[in-house]
Amino acid sequence: MTPTALKALIAPYRRALEAVTPEGAAAAAEALFAPGAKIRMCHPFGDVQNLIDDCVLPLLAALPDLERRDMIVMAGTTPEGQDWIGCMGQYMGSFLAPFLGIPPTGHLAHMRYHEYFEITDGQVTEMQAIWDIPELMMQARAWPMAPQLGAFLATPAPLSGDGLAVSGDGQKALDHVIAMLTDLCKFPGNPDPAVMRLDQYWHPRFNWYGPAGIGTSRGISGFRNWHQGPFLRGMPDRKLDAMGALQSHWIAEGDYVCETGWPNMRLTITGDGWMGIAPAGQEILLRSLDFWRLEGDLIRENWVLVDLLDAYRQIGVDVLGRMREFNKARVPGAIPLPDWRTA
Numbered sequence: 001m002t003p004t005a006l007k008a009l010i011a012p013y014r015r016a017l018e019a020v021t022p023e024g025a026a027a028a029a030e031a032l033f034a035p036g037a038k039i040r041m042c043h044p045f046g047d048v049q050n051l052i053d054d055c056v057l058p059l060l061a062a063l064p065d066l067e068r069r070d071m072i073v074m075a076g077t078t079p080e081g082q083d084w085i086g087c088m089g090q091y092m093g094s095f096l097a098p099f100l101g102i103p104p105t106g107h108l109a110h111m112r113y114h115e116y117f118e119i120t121d122g123q124v125t126e127m128q129a130i131w132d133i134p135e136l137m138m139q140a141r142a143w144p145m146a147p148q149l150g151a152f153l154a155t156p157a158p159l160s161g162d163g164l165a166v167s168g169d170g171q172k173a174l175d176h177v178i179a180m181l182t183d184l185c186k187f188p189g190n191p192d193p194a195v196m197r198l199d200q201y202w203h204p205r206f207n208w209y210g211p212a213g214i215g216t217s218r219g220i221s222g223f224r225n226w227h228q229g230p231f232l233r234g235m236p237d238r239k240l241d242a243m244g245a246l247q248s249h250w251i252a253e254g255d256y257v258c259e260t261g262w263p264n265m266r267l268t269i270t271g272d273g274w275m276g277i278a279p280a281g282q283e284i285l286l287r288s289l290d291f292w293r294l295e296g297d298l299i300r301e302n303w304v305l306v307d308l309l310d311a312y313r314q315i316g317v318d319v320l321g322r323m324r325e326f327n328k329a330r331v332p333g334a335i336p337l338p339d340w341r342t343a
Contacts, residue, residue: 001083003167003253006075006119010085017068020060025052034123040262042130042287043310044100044320051127058100063093063109071157072291072303074166074258076251083119084251086258088112088163088291088303090154091131095140097334100133101324103140106335110154111136112211114289114305116249116260128262130289130305135212137323143213144322145312146276150208150215150226158293158301160255170252173294176201177257178250180299181240188236198223203298213275213308234274235267255294263287269315275308277315284314 001009009032016028029052033039039048041055048054060066070089077083095109111132118126137143138152157163180201187196198220208217210227217226232238240248248261263285272279287307292299312319 001077001119001122003075006083006085007073009119009122010073010075010087010117014068014070014073014087017056020056020066020068022052022057022060025056025060032117032124033127034120034125037124038126040126040128042133042307043313055131059091062097062099062102062104063091063095064097066091066093068113070164072163072166072256072258074251074253074256074291076170076253078249078251080249082249084249084260085117085119086251086260086289086291087115087117088258094337095136096337098332099136101320101327102133102136102142103327103330103332104335105140106337107139109136109139112155112303112305114260114291114303116258116289118249128260128287128289130211130287130307132212132305134308134319138212142323142327144326145213145319148213148215148275149230150210150217150222152212153216155209155216155303160293160295163256166253166256168254170254170257173255173257173292174250174252176294176297177252177259177292177299185238185240188232201299203295203300206299207301209301209303211305211308214306230273230275233271234269234277234279236271238265238267240265257292257294259288259290261288280315282315284311286311 013028013032016024039051041048045055068089068091070087072088075085091111091113095104095107097104112135113129113131115129117124134143183197187193202220205219208223208227210216214227217223248259248264250259265286265288268281268283269277270279270281287310289305291303293301309319
């Protein structure tokens with residue numbers, strides 16, 4: 001299918017979730033998803049049978065005026081011949097009741113999502129999605145793990161303002177991103193950081209929008225200090241893409257590239273410094289769903305979500321369980337907002 005046809009296919013589902021209702025969401029999902037579609041959600045959901053019942057409705061119960069705000073929508077055919085759609089945006093709403101045990105704030109809350117949909121015969125046959133659940137935990141002041149090094153913010157839409165109008169041949173952008181990743185992986189095999197050639201690939205003012213738990217950084221210095229340095233010191237043996245159980249799916253349009261991998265990185269935690277995790281030699285597999293935007297032949301923005309809760313699960317740490325212990329002293333339940341006229 002063409003990118004235009006793929007985007008038209010998902011448009012009714014996107015519209016239905018702009019103002020979520022149980023009936024509207026269920027009807028849109030029933031029309032879009034094939035029976036028995038493989039729905040792969042981030043931890044703690046895992047693989048689910050029904051996206052709406054198992055994931056969206058619990059979020060709606062916590063944020064009763066829930067809305068979905070897409071900021072990037074891409075579509076295309078992978079080099080392997082599969083049709084995929086990639087969406088990046090924010091779920092937003094008034095956080096009035098607990099979600100996965102996260103205490104409500106009573107205020108507008110935001111949670112970034114990266115959601116990818118494989119299309120076969122006009123329906124979704126596989127979905128891979130990461131919701132930035134730690135982002136909600138931090139807004140609730142309920143994050144029980146190490147403080148993040150990068151900045152915390154509601155991730156913005158593309159600076160170019162064209163995230164919902166992406167089009168055109170993306171081969172040049174895809175070649176650029178693949179070459180960048182190839183050079184990144186030359187270090188630390190070659191111990192000279194210059195081998196990564198960051199200034200050849202990245203704009204001097206690029207923003208790297210990492211997941212909550214890692215945070216956002218600006219420029220090469222920020223990227224190295226707040227993400228890349230700790231990441232490589234902790235896991236210098238990282239391996240990317242089609243190696244054994246690893247497999248990525250790539251699509252590109254115009255100046256945009258996106259990749260989904262479930263998982264797409266294999267690493268061993270052998271050094272200290274990454275999110276405060278002890279270097280006990282544990283091997284982990286990371287799910288990372290990414291978007292890149294190029295500007296003037298350089299990467300200007302990179303949106304990255306990693307299923308960090310699943311990474312912690314693999315090393316035996318139940319983050320949500322720790323959060324419940326951490327928040328025992330907080331009053332549980334929903335927040336009934338008072339009538340402003342009498343409060």
